[in-house]
Amino acid sequence: MTRIRGTLLLAAGLALAAVVTTPAHHSGAMFDETRTVTFEGVIREMQWTNPHSWLLVDVRGDDGTVTTWGFEAEGPSTLRRAGIRPSDLRAGAEITITGRPMKDGRTAALWVEAVLADGRKLDPRKGFEVR
Amino acid sequence: MTARTMAPLAAIALLAVAAGCAGGDARPASDRQRMIELGRQHPTAAALFEALREQASGGQPLQWGALPDWSGVYTRARGGITYDPDQAPGQPPTARLTPEFEARLAERIRLADQGIEWDPISTCAPPGHPRWLTEPFLREFIVTPDQTWLINEMVNDIRRVYTDGRGHVPEEDRLPLYNGDSVGFWDGDRLIVHTNQLREGIYQRRNPDYTDQVETVEIWQKTDDGLLEVDVWVYDPPALVEPWYTRQSYAKLSDPDLRIRYWHCGENQNNSVFQTDDGATQFQDFTFTEADDANQGDER
Numbered sequence: 445m446t447r448i449r450g451t452l453l454l455a456a457g458l459a460l461a462a463v464v465t466t467p468a469h470h471s472g473a474m475f476d477e478t479r480t481v482t483f484e485g486v487i488r489e490m491q492w493t494n495p496h497s498w499l500l501v502d503v504r505g506d507d508g509t510v511t512t513w514g515f516e517a518e519g520p521s522t523l524r525r526a527g528i529r530p531s532d533l534r535a536g537a538e539i540t541i542t543g544r545p546m547k548d549g550r551t552a553a554l555w556v557e558a559v560l561a562d563g564r565k566l567d568p569r570k571g572f573e574v575r
Numbered sequence: 576m577t578a579r580t581m582a583p584l585a586a587i588a589l590l591a592v593a594a595g596c597a598g599g600d601a602r603p604a605s606d607r608q609r610m611i612e613l614g615r616q617h618p619t620a621a622a623l624f625e626a627l628r629e630q631a632s633g634g635q636p637l638q639w640g641a642l643p644d645w646s647g648v649y650t651r652a653r654g655g656i657t658y659d660p661d662q663a664p665g666q667p668p669t670a671r672l673t674p675e676f677e678a679r680l681a682e683r684i685r686l687a688d689q690g691i692e693w694d695p696i697s698t699c700a701p702p703g704h705p706r707w708l709t710e711p712f713l714r715e716f717i718v719t720p721d722q723t724w725l726i727n728e729m730v731n732d733i734r735r736v737y738t739d740g741r742g743h744v745p746e747e748d749r750l751p752l753y754n755g756d757s758v759g760f761w762d763g764d765r766l767i768v769h770t771n772q773l774r775e776g777i778y779q780r781r782n783p784d785y786t787d788q789v790e791t792v793e794i795w796q797k798t799d800d801g802l803l804e805v806d807v808w809v810y811d812p813p814a815l816v817e818p819w820y821t822r823q824s825y826a827k828l829s830d831p832d833l834r835i836r837y838w839h840c841g842e843n844q845n846n847s848v849f850q851t852d853d854g855a856t857q858f859q860d861f862t863f864t865e866a867d868d869a870n871q872g873d874e875r
Contacts, residue, residue: 469840470848471692471780471856488863493843495699495729500863512863514845521713521728521836525828547690552861572711574652574826 469495475544475554482542488512490533494519499533499555501541515543515555522571532560607661607822610806614818620790620810623818624769627792631767634760637720637738643764645716645797648833651709652802652826658709658778659821668782670809671816680783687781691855694780697848699840701730703753703776705791705809708823713835716795716803716825723759723766728835736768743771751775751787766795786813801827 485501499515517523533539538561543553558566617623628634637643654660659669672680686692696702702710713728721739726732736757743749743756751774759768771790778785789811798804802824809819840846847859862868 469694469846470697471687471694473687473690473692473855474857491843491845493846494838495840496843496846498843498845498863514861514863516845519712519838521833524833525830546858548857550858550861551863552858572650572655574650575829 472554474546474548476547477544479545480542480556481545481553482540483513484538484540485513487533487535487537487539489535490530492520492523492530497523499539499541499558501539511551513541513543514552515541515558516552517555517568518571523568524571525573526566526568526571528566528568528571532564532566537561602822607820610808610822611818611820614808614810614820617818620769620771620792620808620818623792623808623810624767627762627767627794628760631760631762634762634767636740637718637761639720642718642720643797645718645803647715647827648830648835649714649716649803649825649827651711651714652824654709654823656709656711656779658706658782659819660823661821668778669821670783670819672783673814673816676783676814684781686854691853692780693850693854693856695777697850697856699730701732701753702727703774704734704755704770705773705785705789705807706776706778707732707734707754708805708807709779713828713833714825715835718766726835728838730840731838734770736766738766743769755790764796766793768793768795784814785809785811788813803827 483501483503485503488500488502491498491500495518497517497519499517501513501515503511503513505511517528518526523529539558541558542556544556545553555568560566614623617626652660654662657668662669668680683692701707707725707727710727710729710732715724715726717724717726721737723736723738725734725736727734732754734754734757736759738759738761740760741758743758749756749772752772753774755770755773757768757770759766761767769790769792773785773787773789775787775789776785777783789809791810792808794806796804805823805825807821807823809815809821811819844859844862848856849859851857860867860870
């Protein structure tokens with residue numbers, strides 16, 4: 445971990461009703477569909493794996509401690525269909541990411557949307573669009 | 576309905592099939608109804624398959640120089656992860672279920688509404704057919720004169736359809752298989768397939784179960800340059816009061832750089848889930864950091 449800067453921006457009862465968030469490999473019931481969390485952080489690692497990829501983000505809290513959050517998304521080919529490429533998610537890059545958190549309080553979430561430092565938005569679910 | 580009145584209806588329905596009935600979700604409701612009737616008029620999948628083969632005069636072998644062009648990378652065009660693409664949102668599946676399987680489905684949906692849901696593919700099992708038709712990942716369809724390979728990216732899943740005239744394996748060699756045993760024939764540019772020897776499974780989450788008596792008949796056809804459509808009849812007497820007809824479709828994707836890669840379902844510990852005592856799905860311990868890994872090592 446070379447550089448860490450992160451802040452919890454939001455943890456509220458926001459429902460992004462238009463976003464379908466059911467993982468295609470396992471039930472998504474462990475994620476809280478009624479809430480989203482948004483963090484600014486630094487990419488620790490992107491795991492390009494099937495059936496799901498995981499984006500690990502280091503988030504610095506107000507007290508200075510760093511927590512690693514994992515954001516679950518679909519596999520590499522679906523992410524490519526969403527326009528998300530390996531060059532977008534290099535370790536050390538700053539990112540703002542929103543997800544639906546685990547109900548049990550662990551530091552993992554279903555990735556809903558991310559915004560890169562250049563302002564580009566990454567939505568994994570767009571990978572299921574037919575085009 | 577008597578056998579005498581069924582015969583003309585069957586002939587009409589077979590003609591409709593012979594005409595191809597292209598159009599996907601834009602088809603008139605009467606087309607779908609004709610297909611439903613066709614299933615009803617044949618007591619088994621084998622009987623429907625043989626009727627279609629008779630209608631096609633046995634079918635015509637493909638030649639290497641004149642294969643249908645099914646090239647490209649596709650994905651499911653309609654339906655999301657619901658088995659019947661024509662199931663209305665929030666409505667029950669269109670299958671006519673036996674009371675036992677109706678009750679099973681109601682219980683599955685009731686529990687899922689409470690967050691208690693377990694998908695049998697969660698631990699990397701293949702979906703199996705007919706669920707195979709529904710998975711929302713990449714597809715390829717490889718046509719040769721003697722076999723057609725229907726490929727689903729997910730867990731490197733291939734259905735082989737033998738079109739060289741062979742029948743199903745002998746009774747004494749049969750056992751339940753994820754994708755069953757598929758034989759077929761070509762009628763012009765349409766591939767007609769009969770599949771038996773399947774394992775029990777679910778059509779999808781919030782969808783019904785099927786048993787190991789399930790069999791299917793499919794008619795595959797490329798209806799325009801970018802669309803493969805499939806008429807599917809599922810027969811499963813313990814679960815279905817009558818054959819369940821659906822039309823599935825797969826759209827060719829425009830990205831020329833899409834490629835199907837090897838799918839190793841178990842490569843990432845962070846995807847490992849288990850079924851809790853109450854039947855729900857939960858992640859195992861995550862390994863986001865070296866400390867997580869070390870802790871898991873201690874526990875082991």
